[in-house]
Amino acid sequence: MRIILGFVSAVLGLLAGWSALAALVVMLAGPDRDGGIAMGAVFSIGPIGGVLGLIAGIWLFTRIGIVRDDAAPPVTETSETAARPKSRLSFPFAVTLLLITSGLAWWGWYEFIRSPTLSHGYMTLAIEFRLPAGMSLPDKEEDVHIEVEEAKGYADPMLPPNWRAHDGDRKAIIASASLMYKTRHRAVSLTLPGTPTQSWAIDLPSDPDPTPGFSPWRVASEPSPEKIEMHFRLSADR
Numbered sequence: 001m002r003i004i005l006g007f008v009s010a011v012l013g014l015l016a017g018w019s020a021l022a023a024l025v026v027m028l029a030g031p032d033r034d035g036g037i038a039m040g041a042v043f044s045i046g047p048i049g050g051v052l053g054l055i056a057g058i059w060l061f062t063r064i065g066i067v068r069d070d071a072a073p074p075v076t077e078t079s080e081t082a083a084r085p086k087s088r089l090s091f092p093f094a095v096t097l098l099l100i101t102s103g104l105a106w107w108g109w110y111e112f113i114r115s116p117t118l119s120h121g122y123m124t125l126a127i128e129f130r131l132p133a134g135m136s137l138p139d140k141e142e143d144v145h146i147e148v149e150e151a152k153g154y155a156d157p158m159l160p161p162n163w164r165a166h167d168g169d170r171k172a173i174i175a176s177a178s179l180m181y182k183t184r185h186r187a188v189s190l191t192l193p194g195t196p197t198q199s200w201a202i203d204l205p206s207d208p209d210p211t212p213g214f215s216p217w218r219v220a221s222e223p224s225p226e227k228i229e230m231h232f233r234l235s236a237d238r
Contacts, residue, residue, distance in 0.1 A: 005061070005065065005089065005093075005094055005097055006058070006061050006065070008097050008101060009057045009058065009060065009061040009065060009097055010054055010057045010058050010061070011054075011057070012057055012097065012100055012101065012104070013053040013054050013055070013056045013057020013058070013060070014050045014051075014053050014054040014057065015050070015053070015104065016053050016057075017049035017050050017051070017052045017053020017054065017056065018042075018046040018047065018049050018050035018053060019046070019049075020049055020053070021041075021045060021046055021048060021049025021050075021052075022041040022042045022045060022046035022049065023041075025037070025040075025041035025045050026041050029041070061093075064090060064093055065089065065090050065093045065094075066088070066089065066090065067088055067089070067090045115182070116151075116181055116182055117180055117181060117182065118179065118180055118181065118182055118207060118208075119207050120209070120210070120236040121180070121236070122178050122179070122180050123178070123179045123180070123208070123210070123234055123235065123236050124176055124177075124178060124179075124234070124235050124236075125148065125155070125176060125177045125178070125179050125202070125232055125233075125234055126174075126175075126176050126214075126232060126233045126234075126235065127146070127148075127157070127174075127175045127176065127177070127188055127230065127231075127232050128165070128172055128173070128174055128175075128214070128230065128231055128232070129172060129173040129175075129190055129228055129229070129230050130167050130170050130171075130172045130217060130228065130229040130230070130231075131170055131171045131172065131173075131226075131228055132170065132226060132227050132228065133169060133170050135170075135171060135226065135228075136171060137164050137171045137173065138192060138193055141159050141163065143192065143193050144159060144163070144173060144175075144190075144191075144192065145190070145191040145192075146159075146175050146177075146188065146189070146190055146191075147188065147189045148177040148179075148186070148187075148188050148202075149185065149186060149187045149188070149189075150179055150180075150181050150183060150185075150186055151181040151182075151183035151185065153181075155177040155178060155179055155180075156177060156178070157175050157176065157177040157188075158175065158176055158177065159173075159174070159175050160174060160175075160176070162174065163175065173190075179234070182206045182207045183206060184205075184206050186201070186202035186204060187199055187200065187201050187202060188200050188202060188230065188232070190228060190230070192226075192228075195226045195228075196226075198220035198222070198226070198228055199220055199221050199222070200218060200220055200221060200230045201221060202232060203215075204234065208234055210234055210235045210236045211232075211233050211234045211235075213233060214231045214232065214233045215231045215232055215233070216231060217229040217230070217231045218230060218231065
């Protein structure tokens with residue numbers, strides 16, 4: 001048991017030092033959308049903290065993890081020297097190690113399996129709307145209102161400079177939004193001047209992979225005189 005707890009103490013020190021130094025570098029560096037700083041912090045700088053944490057874990061175990069019984073053994077007539085004091089594991093230290101190990105195991109399970117964020121990180125949802133023949137586009141970007149529902153909130157859709165497009169003789173609108181949450185409920189809605197709001201369900205898995213191309217064109221969930229069509233494509237930012 002002593003060997004197991006000593007090994008656990010060393011491993012926890014390694015993990016704590018590695019993750020703490022990497023997290024500190026990421027925090028000081030600021031936002032990192034492409035993941036380059038985070039990757040460098042984890043795999044290039046983190047090992048330095050891991051080595052320091054490993055040494056600290058072993059040192060703490062030898063210093064406070066082992067308790068020596070200072071009670072002097074009885075001296076017999078046949079023994080001129082007292083036996084060496086016995087040593088035992090520190091119960092509070094052992095319980096603390098087990099609690100920390102359980103917490104790290106739960107955190108890893110939640111972060112990598114049950115995490116609310118997508119496994120691919122931020123993903124770009126490219127959306128295209130195709131208007132019926134003869135219907136014109138709004139003149140101003142402000143007249144185009146797009147909402148992308150994701151989980152219990154809304155992603156922030158963006159219109160690129162070339163948002164006014166066409167597909168043959170039909171006008172089209174190009175937009176995109178960043179997705180980051182695992183959820184089974186995703187939907188997009190479009191509101192144009194003089195037309196009712198139209199909505200489409202985004203039929204993707206809870207934790208989707210990038211799609212090979214655009215989905216088929218589809219009309220809104222609720223029938224409308226303006227038969228605006230929508231299709232989408234999902235790509236990973238990293």
